[in-house]
Amino acid sequence: MKTIREAEVKGKRVIVRVDFNVSVRGGVVDDDFRIRASIPTISLLRERGAKIVLISHRGRPEGPDPSLSLRAIGMHLSKLLSCPVTFFEDFQAAQEGVELMEEGDVALLENIRFESGEEEASEAFAGRLAQLGTIYVNDAFAVSHRKHASVFVLPHLLDSYAGLLLASEVEALDAIRSSESKPVVLILGGAKVESKVRVVEGLLERVDAVCVGGIAANSILAARGVSVGASLIENGEVAEYIRGLDLPHDKVFLPVDAVVASSVDDESGAREVAIQDVGKEDMILDIGPQTVALFSATMEGAKTIFWNGPMGRFETEAFAKGTKALIEALSKTSARVVVGGGDVMAAIDESGARDVVDYASTGGGAMLEYLAQGTLPGIEALHS
Numbered sequence: 001m002k003t004i005r006e007a008e009v010k011g012k013r014v015i016v017r018v019d020f021n022v023s024v025r026g027g028v029v030d031d032d033f034r035i036r037a038s039i040p041t042i043s044l045l046r047e048r049g050a051k052i053v054l055i056s057h058r059g060r061p062e063g064p065d066p067s068l069s070l071r072a073i074g075m076h077l078s079k080l081l082s083c084p085v086t087f088f089e090d091f092q093a094a095q096e097g098v099e100l101m102e103e104g105d106v107a108l109l110e111n112i113r114f115e116s117g118e119e120e121a122s123e124a125f126a127g128r129l130a131q132l133g134t135i136y137v138n139d140a141f142a143v144s145h146r147k148h149a150s151v152f153v154l155p156h157l158l159d160s161y162a163g164l165l166l167a168s169e170v171e172a173l174d175a176i177r178s179s180e181s182k183p184v185v186l187i188l189g190g191a192k193v194e195s196k197v198r199v200v201e202g203l204l205e206r207v208d209a210v211c212v213g214g215i216a217a218n219s220i221l222a223a224r225g226v227s228v229g230a231s232l233i234e235n236g237e238v239a240e241y242i243r244g245l246d247l248p249h250d251k252v253f254l255p256v257d258a259v260v261a262s263s264v265d266d267e268s269g270a271r272e273v274a275i276q277d278v279g280k281e282d283m284i285l286d287i288g289p290q291t292v293a294l295f296s297a298t299m300e301g302a303k304t305i306f307w308n309g310p311m312g313r314f315e316t317e318a319f320a321k322g323t324k325a326l327i328e329a330l331s332k333t334s335a336r337v338v339v340g341g342g343d344v345m346a347a348i349d350e351s352g353a354r355d356v357v358d359y360a361s362t363g364g365g366a367m368l369e370y371l372a373q374g375t376l377p378g379i380e381a382l383h384s
Contacts, residue, residue: 001161001162001166001167001170001379001382001383002160002161002162002382003161003162003163003164003167004041004044004045004137004161004162004163004164005044005164006161007135007137007159007161009045009048009049009050009135010048010049010050010103011049011050011051011103012050012051012133012134012135013050013051013053013098013101013132013133013134013135014045014050014051014052014053014133014134014135014136014137015053015055015129015130015132015133015135015136015137015154015158016038016041016042016045016052016053016054016055016137016139016163017055017056017136017137017138017139017140017143017150017151017154018034018035018038018054018055018056018139018140018163019034019038019056019057019139019140019141019142019143019362019363020034020035020038020054020056020058020070020073020077020108021034021056021057021058021059021142021143022034022035022058022073022342023342023346024058024072024073027072028072028076029072029073029076031342031346032076032080033342033345033346033360033362034142034342034362035073035076035077035080036080037165037362038139038140038163038165039080039081040164040165041137041139041163041164041165042054042081042106043081044164045137046081046083046104046106049103049104050103050104050135051098051101051102051103051104051105051133052105052106052107053094053098053101053107053109053132053133054077054106054107054108054109055108055109055112055129055132055150056070056073056108056109056111056112056140057111057112057113057118057143057150058070058073058111058113059111059113060113061111061113061114063114063116064114065111065114068111068113068114069110069111070087070108070109070110070111071087071110073108074086074087074108077106077108081106083104083106084105084106085106085107085108086101086105086106086107086108087107087108087110088107088108088109088110089110090110091109091128094107094109094132095131095132098132098133109132112129112149112150117149118148118149118150119146119148119149120149121147121148121149121152121153122149122153123149123153125149125153126149126150126153126154126156126157127157129149129150129154130154130157130158133158134158134159135158135159135160135161136154136155136157136158136159136160136161137160137161137162137163138151138155138160138161138162138163138166138378138379138381138382139162139163139164139165139166140163140166140378141165141166141169141170141361141362141363141366141367141376142341142361142362142363142364142366143363143366143378144166144363144366144376144377144378144379145195145363145365145366145369145370145376145377145378146377146378147377151377151378151381152377152378152381153381155378155381155382156381160381160382161382162379162382165362166379169361169362169363169367169370170370170379172359172361173361173367173370173371174374176304176336176338176359176371177371177374179304179336181303181304181336182208182303182304183208183209183301183302183303183304184206184207184208184209184302184303184304184305184306185207185208185209185210185211185298185299185302185304185305185306185335186200186203186207186209186210186211186305186306186307186368187210187211187213187295187299187305187306187307187308187309187326188200188210188211188212188213188214188216188308188309188368189212189213189214189216189217189308189309189310189311189312189323189344190214190215190216190308190309190310190341190343190344190364191214191215191216191232191309192309192364192365193215193216193219193233193234193238193242194234194238194241195365195368195369196216196308196309196365196368197216197219197220197238197241197242197245198241199365199368199369199372200212200247200252201245201247202369202372202373203368203371203372204247204248204251204252206371206372207251207306208251208302209251209252209253209298209302210251210252210253211253211294211295211298211299212252212253212254212255213255213287213291213295213309213310213311213312213322214309214310214311214312215231215232215233215234216309217254217255217284217287218231218232218233218284219233219234219238219239219242220242220247220252220254221254221255221275222239223239223242223243223245226275226276227276227278227280228278228284229260229278229279229280229281229282229283229284230262230280230281230282230283231278231282231283231284232283253294253295253298254275255275255284255287255288255291256274256275256288256290256291256294257272257273257274257275257287257288257289257290257291258272258273258275258278258284258285258286258287258288258291259271259272259284259285259286259287259288259312259318259319259321259322260272260273260278260279260282260283260284260285261282261283261285261318261319262281262282262283263283264283264285264313264316264319267316267317267318267319268318270285270318270319272288272289273288274288274290284312285312285313285316285318285319286311286312286313286314286318286319286320286321286322286323287311287312287322288322289325291322292321292322292325292326292329295326295329296325296326296329299326299329299330299333299335300332300333302333302335303334303335303336304335304336304338305330305333305335305336305337305338306338306339306340306367306368306371307326307330307337307338307339307340307344308339308340308341308344308364308365308367308368309341309343309344309364310323310343310344310347311323311326314343314347320347323344323347324347324351327347327348327351327353327356328351328353330353330356331353331356336358336359337356337357337358337359338357338358338359338360338361338367339357339359339360339361340360340361340362340363340364340365340366340367340368341361341363341364341365341367342362342364343364344364345357345360
């Protein structure tokens with residue numbers, strides 16, 4: 001890949017695709033891991049006299065949604081950079097505003113998923129984005145597995161480069177892919193079930209064990225005929241796909257017990273049950289202690305551990321014990337630990353255990369897909 005270090009950017013408008021899909025509560029950013037990760041690219045471009053137009057998505061809005069605006073993120077970024085960050089509320093403001101930008105200026109466009117053309121990979125939408133600059137930089141590894149307009153189509157319209165973050169992610173994961181440090185254990189939790197289960201299928205030949213929690217585990221258990229009560233699961237075509245999978249029982253480990261409650265808000269009703277005893281009204285919200293023991297034992301002899309996604313609703317104390325217990329188990333291994341995704345990193349930071357992580361990727365699904373395939377659509381677009 002050509003990186004931004006090779007580009008002549010002085011005086012040019014540079015569109016940088018970043019991933020600022022971070023948590024904002026009460027108008028304040030409460031997890032800036034991904035924002036900080038793109039600072040080196042932004043700073044380098046500023047030093048070299050570029051006019052920087054940042055584009056990002058946040059969440060999955062169906063049209064404009066003030067709760068998913070990037071305005072607060074722009075304010076936070078301004079503090080991190082110690083310089084003003086202009087916020088463009090829409091395309092018209094952006095088209096007018098970029099004409100007034102000077103060398104070293106930074107601007108942030110409103111959530112590009114407010115426009116349906118982003119996820120539809122619309123060429124027309126990509127063309128509108130292309131009008132904002134003359135150079136394109138992908139610094140959003142975490143979404144580079146998506147064939148969206150700003151990731152997959154836009155690079156074909158402008159002189160395109162990899163940002164420093166994207167380049168460093170690829171370098172680190174390539175080193176891991178070529179490593180012979182086995183056994184390799186994959187820990188999967190969280191949501192986005194379809195992509196994760198497909199990646200598991202692709203990685204089965206590369207890993208020695210897979211420990212699955214969260215909604216992915218619920219969905220696999222349900223597909224095997226196990227009652228998961230009122231728990232969140234995937235239905236429809238995804239459920240059919242999971243039912244058709246041949247996941248070896250001696251390699252793919254699922255919860256044997258769980259922490260359940262009547263709802264995500266029912267902390268006082270949280271209780272531990274064997275997986276076969278989950279009631280019709282119960283929601284599985286965390287893995288239980290026997291599952292923690294099973295997963296921890298699986299990790300004991302590992303040389304490499306990949307982890308993406310928490311084991312339960314870790315934001316709530318009553319349903320965070322499983323995730324925290326696995327973090328503690330990580331600290332007792334000698335394995336190289338690679339973590340992908342903001343949720344697990346947030347849980348690790350909250351536990352004060354950042355030193356157990358050897359490499360923290362900004363991408364969850366993107367990390368897993370890259371490990372399985374050795375490339376991503378957003379990276380391929382830079383080569384074309």
